[in-house]
Amino acid sequence: MPAKWNPELEFKPSRELSIGVELELQILNSRDYNLARDAGDLLALLERTPHPGAVKPEITESMIEVNTSVHMKFATLRAELLEIRDAVSKAAAQLNLRIAGGGSHPFHKWSDRRIYPTERFKHLLSVYGYLAKQFTVFGQHIHVGVPDGDTAIHLTHALSRYIPHFIALSASSPFQQGTDTDFQSSRLNTVSAFPLSGTLPLVHTWSEFVAYFEKMQRFGIVESMKDFYWDTRPKPEFGTVEIRVLDTPLTVERAAQLAAYAQTLAHYLLMQQPLPTSDDVYLVYKYNRFQACRYGVGGAYIDAQTQQRGTLQRDILDTLELLRPYARTLDTEAPLSALRAEAEASKSDAAWLREAYQKLGSLNDVARRQSEQWMGSPLNA
Amino acid sequence: MTEVQFLPQFPLTANPLALFGGMLLSGALTGELVRRVLNLPRITGYVLIGLTLGASGLDVLDARMLGYTRVFLDIGLGLVLFELGRRINFAWLLRDRWLAAMSLAESMLSFACMFGALRWLDVEPLYAAIAAAIGVSSSPAIVLLVARELRAEGQVTERALNLVAINSVVAFVLTTMLLSWIHREYQAGWFVILLHPLYILAGSCFLGLAASWLALKLAGWLGKRIELHAALLLGIVVLLVGAAEALKLSILLSLLTFGVLIGNMDREHKLMPVDVGRFSQIFFVVLFVASGALLHIGDLVAGGAVAAVYIAARFVGKSIGVLCFAHLSGIRAGSGGLLSIALLPMSGIALAIAQSTGTSYPGFSAKLSVIVLAATLILELIGPLAVQFALRRAGEAREE
Numbered sequence: 001m002p003a004k005w006n007p008e009l010e011f012k013p014s015r016e017l018s019i020g021v022e023l024e025l026q027i028l029n030s031r032d033y034n035l036a037r038d039a040g041d042l043l044a045l046l047e048r049t050p051h052p053g054a055v056k057p058e059i060t061e062s063m064i065e066v067n068t069s070v071h072m073k074f075a076t077l078r079a080e081l082l083e084i085r086d087a088v089s090k091a092a093a094q095l096n097l098r099i100a101g102g103g104s105h106p107f108h109k110w111s112d113r114r115i116y117p118t119e120r121f122k123h124l125l126s127v128y129g130y131l132a133k134q135f136t137v138f139g140q141h142i143h144v145g146v147p148d149g150d151t152a153i154h155l156t157h158a159l160s161r162y163i164p165h166f167i168a169l170s171a172s173s174p175f176q177q178g179t180d181t182d183f184q185s186s187r188l189n190t191v192s193a194f195p196l197s198g199t200l201p202l203v204h205t206w207s208e209f210v211a212y213f214e215k216m217q218r219f220g221i222v223e224s225m226k227d228f229y230w231d232t233r234p235k236p237e238f239g240t241v242e243i244r245v246l247d248t249p250l251t252v253e254r255a256a257q258l259a260a261y262a263q264t265l266a267h268y269l270l271m272q273q274p275l276p277t278s279d280d281v282y283l284v285y286k287y288n289r290f291q292a293c294r295y296g297v298g299g300a301y302i303d304a305q306t307q308q309r310g311t312l313q314r315d316i317l318d319t320l321e322l323l324r325p326y327a328r329t330l331d332t333e334a335p336l337s338a339l340r341a342e343a344e345a346s347k348s349d350a351a352w353l354r355e356a357y358q359k360l361g362s363l364n365d366v367a368r369r370q371s372e373q374w375m376g377s378p379l380n381a
Numbered sequence: 382m383t384e385v386q387f388l389p390q391f392p393l394t395a396n397p398l399a400l401f402g403g404m405l406l407s408g409a410l411t412g413e414l415v416r417r418v419l420n421l422p423r424i425t426g427y428v429l430i431g432l433t434l435g436a437s438g439l440d441v442l443d444a445r446m447l448g449y450t451r452v453f454l455d456i457g458l459g460l461v462l463f464e465l466g467r468r469i470n471f472a473w474l475l476r477d478r479w480l481a482a483m484s485l486a487e488s489m490l491s492f493a494c495m496f497g498a499l500r501w502l503d504v505e506p507l508y509a510a511i512a513a514a515i516g517v518s519s520s521p522a523i524v525l526l527v528a529r530e531l532r533a534e535g536q537v538t539e540r541a542l543n544l545v546a547i548n549s550v551v552a553f554v555l556t557t558m559l560l561s562w563i564h565r566e567y568q569a570g571w572f573v574i575l576l577h578p579l580y581i582l583a584g585s586c587f588l589g590l591a592a593s594w595l596a597l598k599l600a601g602w603l604g605k606r607i608e609l610h611a612a613l614l615l616g617i618v619v620l621l622v623g624a625a626e627a628l629k630l631s632i633l634l635s636l637l638t639f640g641v642l643i644g645n646m647d648r649e650h651k652l653m654p655v656d657v658g659r660f661s662q663i664f665f666v667v668l669f670v671a672s673g674a675l676l677h678i679g680d681l682v683a684g685g686a687v688a689a690v691y692i693a694a695r696f697v698g699k700s701i702g703v704l705c706f707a708h709l710s711g712i713r714a715g716s717g718g719l720l721s722i723a724l725l726p727m728s729g730i731a732l733a734i735a736q737s738t739g740t741s742y743p744g745f746s747a748k749l750s751v752i753v754l755a756a757t758l759i760l761e762l763i764g765p766l767a768v769q770f771a772l773r774r775a776g777e778a779r780e781e
Contacts, residue, residue: 029534030470032654040776041536044713094711095536096473114779361605364654 014239103173103247149206431673457664466640487702494698589638684755726764
């Protein structure tokens, strides 16, 4: 029996290599820099203030999500992100709130969180129980435009080899619930608890994917694409591949640089088609992913194709080298060299946060510095 | 009879500790009962048991007995004001000037409305002005405690607390200034008329400033240790209450100044965000039992009608002040109305002011009490409910 036609699975083509960014952000109070619950008021105020992009609620009242529009160039993406940041910061300051980046809030208690009152979020609470509140972690999603569904499937698989790069370069969640987790990105452990997390199954074309999806739908496991919490997933509605493993960095600058990295990498992968989609990538996938979460660029990395074991730092630096010509065509040399410098020096947002804790001696101060880092000048205006 | 001297002598003399424990226990139990059975705020229960045990009821807690608990009440009051002061953020008021404008507007308009209404009822200008000045302040204790009890957090809660802090200061300054008017009424010299308010205002602010400076110095030396900072702050709060009393300064203004300045002077973020309220809860219970005991149902009969007009005028003034600026200061539609409701509770401090004026000028107090005490009684009972309603309606209470 053919499944009924599902408009959600119609792949809407978009411009190849266009990019867009979503950032989940922390709303803090200015008293002890714990998470606040003012998403509703902040969103209402932003509705009345002109700003580029979009601002949306997220699963708990302590979060908001900002989206950029679609860009072809790093420079314009960066400019828009800065404008959004300034608008959000200004509105937050008017409500005596602070906004912070970072993949996790260093000391909030998940049981204190309240679900943002929309039907979808209430439904998630009823399905997932405490996991829904623990999901108060903050990620960056990068969308890369592709012309059709087959390309989306291909790119999703091709990117999986590089997922640890994005984890390590964005890692900014060393603290959770008042404790140092020893991880660089502890946020992904929270995501892993969901039954539909993981990766796209080994389908090779869009029609194979649609068949898979419809089977899952018939089983009653999923209702929509939104139910898959995969690390990387095709997004037919936007005509993009969405990379979802990144922690929200401490600054929008860094968020833009990471989007530039994704764009350049996608350019290389689509031009060169260097990797045949293979099971082997997924054999080492979880190991590499864990190493990146736990140790950041200092983690081990197994290359499934060459079967060589090295460090993630080496693999990132080699990849950046490989991308040089593509960066030139896309105008992403500057952001990529910024990332290179960080990787070479083994610096990261997670390390920055740990240093702040060392120096300041309290996690309240860490959260405060986190917000000062993200908000930048509007806070002092 | 020497062999039984180890036995207590009857009748037993009142013991402050036993009294404190008894008030705490009866308050806590009644508060819980009222919450479970009637779904009212616990504070209403504290006030009700106070009324029952106090002058209007069984008369167990009479003025003499309450005198024994004075020290605990002062500590409780000091803690409330300190915590409230810490919520005031100068940087916020500068950034959201409409909030600052709102606070001045609601203070001034409520004063004007109450004064106008009382004059309309033919109350003499002096009494009308003092009663209006007292009514400017919303109860810091009630708003803070209901917010704590509901674990409320959000724009209405934060703004209500900031407005309460500011209108408490305005009310205090107004009444202190009017004190000089009373001095004149009682033929005091010009020297006293000028110097008394000045001494209280400047002295209390200086005391708060000195305490903030000391606290920040010591916090820097202690390092980031939350339990040490808790001891430090509690110690200084109690010390400051005692010092203000000894120097005949205002506990309200000293503690509020301390709370405000310690946050706003701490540019290097030396002080940790200690939740002093956790330690204060027991004092708050006793504070409200005592304020219930001080109230006289009789006042309601004597001053009920005037009080009703006074309360209505007060609410109108505050609401207009708040609503005019609600939209401009960036809160959601509807929040302005809830904010006005949250400002309804009247300060138990009104009681203290009315009575301290009474001790300096007996006779004056009696005239004033008819107006103010009846209103206080009504609003001590309705106030917690109003705040609970406003914060729940705003979706800021943390019950699910």
